[in-house]
Amino acid sequence: MNVVAGKRGHNVSRAHLTDRAMFVRLETLRLARICGAGHYSSTFSAAELFAALYYAHLKLDPKDPAWPDRDRFVLSKGHAAIGLYPILADLGYYPPSELDNFTRLGSPFGDHPNMKNIPGIDFSSGSLGHGLSVAVGMALAARVQKRSFRVYCMLGDGELAEGQIWEAAMAASHYKLQGLVAIVDRNQLCIDGQTEAVMGVEPIHERFAAFGWDTQRIDGHDFDAILGALGKLAPAGTGRPQLIVADSIKGRGVKRMELSLQWHVANLAGEDYDDAAAEIRAGLQPRAASEIKNG
Amino acid sequence: MAKQRAKPRKPESNQGQDAIFRGTSGGDAKLKDEAFKDQRSVRGTPNAALPAFVLGEELADLADRDPRIVVLTADLANANRTNDFRARHPDRFFNLGIAEKNMMTIAAGMASCGMIAYAATFSSFCVILGAEQAKTDCAYPAMKVRLVGHHSGMSMGFYGTSHHALEDLAIARTIADMTVVYATDANHLRAILRASTDHPGAMYIRLGRGRDPQVYAEMPRDFRIGKAATLRKGRDLALIACGSMLRATLDAADLLSKQGIEARVIDMHTIKPLDAAAICKAARETAAIMTIEEHNITGGLGSAVMEVLVGEERLPFQRHGIPDEFVPVGPPAALYAHYKLDAAGIARKAKSFLAAAGRV
Secondary structure: OOOOOOOOOOOOOHHHHHHHHHHHHHHHHHHHHHHOOEOHHHHHOOHHHHHHHHHHHOOOOOOOOOOOOOOEEEEOOHHHHHHHHHHHHHHOOOOHHHHHHOOOOOOOOOOOOOOOOOOOOOOOOOOOOOHHHHHHHHHHHHHHHOOOOOEEEEEEOHHHHOHHHHHHHHHHHHOOOOOEEEEEEEOOEEOOEEHHHHOOOOOHHHHHHHOOOEEEEEEOOOHHHHHHHHHOOOOOOOOOOEEEEEEOOOOOOOHHHOOOHHHOOEOOOHHHHHHHHHHHHOOOOOOOHHHOOOO | OOOOOOOOOOOOOOOOHHHHHOOOOOOHHHHHHHHHHHHOEOOEOOOOOOOOOOHHHHHHHHHHHOOOEEEEEOOOOOOOOHHHHHHHOHHHEEEOOOOHHHHHHHHHHHHOOOOEEEEEEEHHHOOOOOHHHHHHHHHOOOOOEEEEEEOOEOOOHHHOHHHOEOOHHHHHHOOOOOEEEEOOOHHHHHHHHHHHOOOOOOEEEEOOOOOOOOOOOOOOOOOEOOEOEEEEOOOOEEEEEOHHHHHHHHHHHHHHHHOOOOEEEEEOOEEEOOOHHHHHHHHHHOOOEEEEEEEEOOOOHHHHHHHHHOOOOOOOEEEEEEOOOOOOOOOHHHHHHHOOOOHHHHHHHHHHHHHHOOOO
């Protein structure tokens, strides 16, 4: 682990972050094989975001998961927890061997995270549309308690169709929650197809801006862009909640999964597993828009 | 035009709003209504001569001593008197506007950071609208969120079905680890709120209109969540009631007493966890049991009691409440009379139940 406990922002090499994003993808393959099904592609789109947040940005202390002044992270798209669990193990919240029984009867680790069972999980999630409200509550608690922690909430793009997201977006600007950061993993797909075909969510940043948020829009697979955006958050005194739209590719890192509807929940078996693992180990390959098949 | 299914009775006198809403109490209501009629303002609810709506005041008292307490509402600070809390603790009061689900989840987020969050709105928009938030965000992670549903049952009268909550107890008590408590009057509510601060996990606290006829002359010192209170002794019949029905049930017991029937009256204020011991004791010591609730008889107090009794020796049992239907429009007093949920109606219902069971 490379986290400097107790402060926000760590000087970590790009090579290390790239390695940790690869680790997230490989562990996702391994854990999905244990339970026979996994949310591969929703996790792959967020792998760089997870790595940047947990290894280079968040103010945490893995030795004290309940530290009241820690930054909070709410994984509103709870189905990507399979990619977060290995990071928490890697940081020392629990032994990595705990994951060997992933989702088996009695395991603390389900497909969606349970804060009561898993150190480092700040809130249980799984029901889409709730996370931003949870984060608003945490940010309000910080204000009441006069603490300076920030609250980060990762949203899926599909869940922006949930009305409660916009109730929370309204409350966040009404209460001037500058310490609240929403990150939308804009991976383009929900279960039934392209978000814009199923239920259009764009223009995401303009919609949030109209709700009173400061917004940035970046490449969600580019560490320079991610760290740059995280570094620019919450300039003093704006009083506005912060949004980062991270444009990403659902399934990024395994070509057959990229922008494919077939891999939202799936199981890689036999040679397919080995092929996918080899592809991940080779690192992210540049993708032209024309290379990406849809559905 | 569709024909009304039921024809509500005409209210007994030309009431002002006060009498209309004070439907569950006995005969003294009319007298008191006359007494404060002159103090009414057409612009709002008077405070004089009405039992106090103590929610905000009591929470403010608790918050004086407990920095963990925060209060949320959804554009109903006046209706539920959380504005009394806001006046004393403005930094710990949050109005979320008309967004109840958001309010409930925000309360859970605050609770995850160590706050005890009281989130109050009409019962019809609390665990009915936000059932999933109550389950997933409050109960499942065992957050110290107290969902306060006020103006429950059909106490909103002619505002109609959208504003009635006759399903909330059933919904709340099927959520694992959710404690469900129903306040009987102002003093009782104070006791519940005091007990709630250190109670583990999430709670649903059901209130009537918040200015309910008095049952407890002072705050019950022996109040415990999960422990029913026996308010009247008797062995001919046990009347197990909750919340808004207690005053009328006690008055009904007095009417029955005049006819030689001594009814035990039990305040089953905690619907979950249910005081099974008190129910079994009543089953052993009394000749019959009737439950009374301002709730659909499917899934509420009566169903909960029945689930206990099914494991006991057989005895005559009846549920009394709202049948499985949407209630007609009418002032609350008329609706209580229509459904035999006023003192006279409960007494008649009990009498005919005992007669059918061969006990009188």
